[in-house]
Amino acid sequence: MHRRDVLKGLAAVPLMTIAGRVWAAPKADMRTLVVFLRGAYDAANVVIPVSSPFYYESRPTIAVPKPGSHPDAAVPLNPDWGLHPALKDSLLPLWEKKQLAFVPFAGTDDLTRSHFETQDTIELGQPVHGTRNYNSGFMARLATVLTRTKPIAYTEQLPLVFRGGHAIPNIGIGSVGRPGVDDRQAKLIESMYAKDALGGAVSEGFKVRDDVYKTVEMAAADRGAISAKGFELSARRIGRLMRDQYNLGFVDVGGWDTHVGQGGAQGYLAGRIGELGRALAGFAQEIGPEAWNDTVVVVISEFGRTFRENGNRGTDHGHGSVYWVLGGAVKGGRIAGDQVKVDHATLFQNRDYPVLTDYRALFGGLFQRAYGLDQKLMAQVFPGVTAKDLALV
Amino acid sequence: MSRLAQLALLIAALAPGAQAHAAEAPAQPAAAPPAAHAPAPPPAQAVAQLGAADLAFIDRVTWGVNESTAAEYQMLGRDRWLERQLHPGAKDRLPAAAQAQIAAMPISTQPVTDIATALTTQQRTANQIQDPELRKAGQQVSGQAMNEIGRQAAARSLLRDLYSPDQLREKMTWFWFNHFNVHLYKSDIRTTIGDYEEHALRRNALGKFRDLLHATATHPAMLRYLDNAENAKGHINENYAREIMELHTMGVGSGYTQEDVQELARILTGVGVNFQPLEPTVVRMGFVAQPDHIRTGLFEFNPNRHDYSVKHFLGQTIEGRGFPEVEQALDILARQPATATFVSRKIATYFMSDTPPDALVARMAQAFRSTDGDIVSVLLVMFRSGEFANSLRANDKYKDPMQFVLSAVRLAYDGKVILNPQPILGWLNRLAEGLYNHPTPDGYPMTAAAWNGPGQMAVRFEIARQIGSNPAGMFKALPPDTTERPAFPQIASAFYFNAVQPTLGAATRAALDQAASPQEWNTLFLSSPEFMH
Numbered sequence: 001m002h003r004r005d006v007l008k009g010l011a012a013v014p015l016m017t018i019a020g021r022v023w024a025a026p027k028a029d030m031r032t033l034v035v036f037l038r039g040a041y042d043a044a045n046v047v048i049p050v051s052s053p054f055y056y057e058s059r060p061t062i063a064v065p066k067p068g069s070h071p072d073a074a075v076p077l078n079p080d081w082g083l084h085p086a087l088k089d090s091l092l093p094l095w096e097k098k099q100l101a102f103v104p105f106a107g108t109d110d111l112t113r114s115h116f117e118t119q120d121t122i123e124l125g126q127p128v129h130g131t132r133n134y135n136s137g138f139m140a141r142l143a144t145v146l147t148r149t150k151p152i153a154y155t156e157q158l159p160l161v162f163r164g165g166h167a168i169p170n171i172g173i174g175s176v177g178r179p180g181v182d183d184r185q186a187k188l189i190e191s192m193y194a195k196d197a198l199g200g201a202v203s204e205g206f207k208v209r210d211d212v213y214k215t216v217e218m219a220a221a222d223r224g225a226i227s228a229k230g231f232e233l234s235a236r237r238i239g240r241l242m243r244d245q246y247n248l249g250f251v252d253v254g255g256w257d258t259h260v261g262q263g264g265a266q267g268y269l270a271g272r273i274g275e276l277g278r279a280l281a282g283f284a285q286e287i288g289p290e291a292w293n294d295t296v297v298v299v300i301s302e303f304g305r306t307f308r309e310n311g312n313r314g315t316d317h318g319h320g321s322v323y324w325v326l327g328g329a330v331k332g333g334r335i336a337g338d339q340v341k342v343d344h345a346t347l348f349q350n351r352d353y354p355v356l357t358d359y360r361a362l363f364g365g366l367f368q369r370a371y372g373l374d375q376k377l378m379a380q381v382f383p384g385v386t387a388k389d390l391a392l393v
Numbered sequence: 394m395s396r397l398a399q400l401a402l403l404i405a406a407l408a409p410g411a412q413a414h415a416a417e418a419p420a421q422p423a424a425a426p427p428a429a430h431a432p433a434p435p436p437a438q439a440v441a442q443l444g445a446a447d448l449a450f451i452d453r454v455t456w457g458v459n460e461s462t463a464a465e466y467q468m469l470g471r472d473r474w475l476e477r478q479l480h481p482g483a484k485d486r487l488p489a490a491a492q493a494q495i496a497a498m499p500i501s502t503q504p505v506t507d508i509a510t511a512l513t514t515q516q517r518t519a520n521q522i523q524d525p526e527l528r529k530a531g532q533q534v535s536g537q538a539m540n541e542i543g544r545q546a547a548a549r550s551l552l553r554d555l556y557s558p559d560q561l562r563e564k565m566t567w568f569w570f571n572h573f574n575v576h577l578y579k580s581d582i583r584t585t586i587g588d589y590e591e592h593a594l595r596r597n598a599l600g601k602f603r604d605l606l607h608a609t610a611t612h613p614a615m616l617r618y619l620d621n622a623e624n625a626k627g628h629i630n631e632n633y634a635r636e637i638m639e640l641h642t643m644g645v646g647s648g649y650t651q652e653d654v655q656e657l658a659r660i661l662t663g664v665g666v667n668f669q670p671l672e673p674t675v676v677r678m679g680f681v682a683q684p685d686h687i688r689t690g691l692f693e694f695n696p697n698r699h700d701y702s703v704k705h706f707l708g709q710t711i712e713g714r715g716f717p718e719v720e721q722a723l724d725i726l727a728r729q730p731a732t733a734t735f736v737s738r739k740i741a742t743y744f745m746s747d748t749p750p751d752a753l754v755a756r757m758a759q760a761f762r763s764t765d766g767d768i769v770s771v772l773l774v775m776f777r778s779g780e781f782a783n784s785l786r787a788n789d790k791y792k793d794p795m796q797f798v799l800s801a802v803r804l805a806y807d808g809k810v811i812l813n814p815q816p817i818l819g820w821l822n823r824l825a826e827g828l829y830n831h832p833t834p835d836g837y838p839m840t841a842a843a844w845n846g847p848g849q850m851a852v853r854f855e856i857a858r859q860i861g862s863n864p865a866g867m868f869k870a871l872p873p874d875t876t877e878r879p880a881f882p883q884i885a886s887a888f889y890f891n892a893v894q895p896t897l898g899a900a901t902r903a904a905l906d907q908a909a910s911p912q913e914w915n916t917l918f919l920s921s922p923e924f925m926h
Binding site for chain 2: 038039111112113114115116117134135153156157158163167168169170171172175179180181185186188189191192193194195196198200201202203204205206207208209254255257259260310311312314316317349
């Protein structure tokens, strides 16, 4: 379907009310950032089933202590769930402001337990059984059905999720330097690609390079020396870029495949999760209060990990995960979606969290609310999927 | 017309008897760079009678066509040259300047066991220092020593990639490293990564697939990387077991189950490493040698950590009997039809097309099965196929960053041997395909879409500018002698005028004509769509 035809079809779409505003749907005034934790983060040790004795039995060396039992204990979110203490300073305030929700038992119907296969599954957002089209990611399809989208991947490689459709820019956000190829040279290079299949990518590449460099330079000037580093620095830059220029973003962060010595309240995973928390809080700060109110950040991962710790104080590949949804207009401060008691009997294949909320149904529900997508457009983003409305925005 | 078809015409034009035609190309005013910096068109070169398909063929088999490689190809003819590529001698045929650098490296003169035990002992000692300040200093010294060993391995690897006439062995070494990927920065892998590349992979790069499986399954770099060194009876870690099937042999979705993963993990219990110095052989009172125990260098099979019960793996029963179980499992995996197909498809994807024809993959897989995984036989089926010839004509294989950077340096400097690999390693990292630097076990992707996004194109042009502008420190020796040797990227060489220039499209020629300096001319050439493929 051509973009023009899509636009024509929009006339029939009714007006929707979101967060007290009347929006002509669908459009992309909402900002969406998807954060992909590649490597399968150990969800059960971050959003912790504190009311489950089975959790403490299953993780004799890596369980995070029960709320109140220890200075480094889990922070209670409600009677059943607690938060990893490494997120106390960064994300707990957002939870308390009801701007952060967690969706446990979320994931895919892909049972390969392969990182790469399942990451592809999620990014493509196509039915698991059947031929895959590797040139059609779900965020690329979303960008096509919406108007006024400015999509961008803050990644060194263009991820599958954004492949297909128009050339979508990508840029490694960790190290941004002054461009050495000057404007005249850039024009000469573009001229060489005028009739080449990569022409669009080349022009877009120079543009995004300049946009990002300007923003990063300005941010540096505003703040003096930014002390943040690593993913926190990246997330702060992304906040600036999404405040001013882009409204549909994707970023990934690795280092979650904790087969050995992952630690509990402290240790390796605590360090990673602490950095992630500071990054998301930094993002919210940089994007600013006004834009934050129109922003939804969704944190996902390809699957969860084995509920029981393995022989090396780590965890192996599992199934269900816990997704995070945060933003100024998010109806948070709650654990959303279908849930079961965390126990031996409810484990999937006697080893993992089950999946009760499909990632496509979750995103579908969010997109319907945020962008007012009708069934027809929804079916273009996620063919054959029934959206699940968790009323998150 | 494709770049290579044009290249063929040009080269054909240079053949004796076609001199009149050859003289036309450099004489076209529109094709020559501005006089201010244009190198004088050179006399006709010896590189003649090579067709476009020949040049494309060289480009695929090597890390990039340049004058010296084209000359050897021309001297031998395609068949004999390919024969030589497929069956290189055991000894390196490197230029003396490159050979001398490698010979001077400690990784060339000391056994890996000595290096790794010394460095990890040093690290442990540093970690045990009580005083925090001293401990930090000690850890820094030990970390730097490990980095240096990793750096040497990378330098050796690049020297061979750039200058070895046996290019296919080096390219297949990279391919297998990527297939059996490990990450430089995990644990103590820096101390063994050079040995992994040299002895586990390069030695078997054109050998039998089964030997690669054995070599990787018993190498400390792999056992550390995928955590099998931690896998023991009662303390199961299934990381390596899963990736062997998913990434190294059969491929995901090829029919194995979660139970197979768990059974293979049990088979692999006790397969690990031992970085303690070998003790002198002393017979202690009451000491009973365990018959199944194996210790070879840093590799150790520890029967005390092995699960001796019966396993059921891919439909076969494996009796508990120690390390021979692992060999049996690897035999089973190497002979799976899925393995032959998976490996063949990956080779074809790397060398010829993002979407290699199924019929060709099937013939390669057939060769794999009928020769018990003889890699040369598989490569021969591909190189001699009509499909491969077609892919040369289409010339749509987009260079990954490794091919882009190395082909640029090979073309710009040919046999002038670099003294410092850091600029190249830095460029590869910026292009997100750093040497030994892919953290996850899937290795780098091989298709164009992974490398030609807008942001990546912009970075590629930045790197083109850096390579094209000056030697960027590549010819500055490492301390203590940091003299910089004079060097300048010579792309507009005789080889360029004779072979490359006429292959360029009108848009690229027009842009090159507007270059304001030789540096800018180089930048534009290395940025051109013709050079990206």
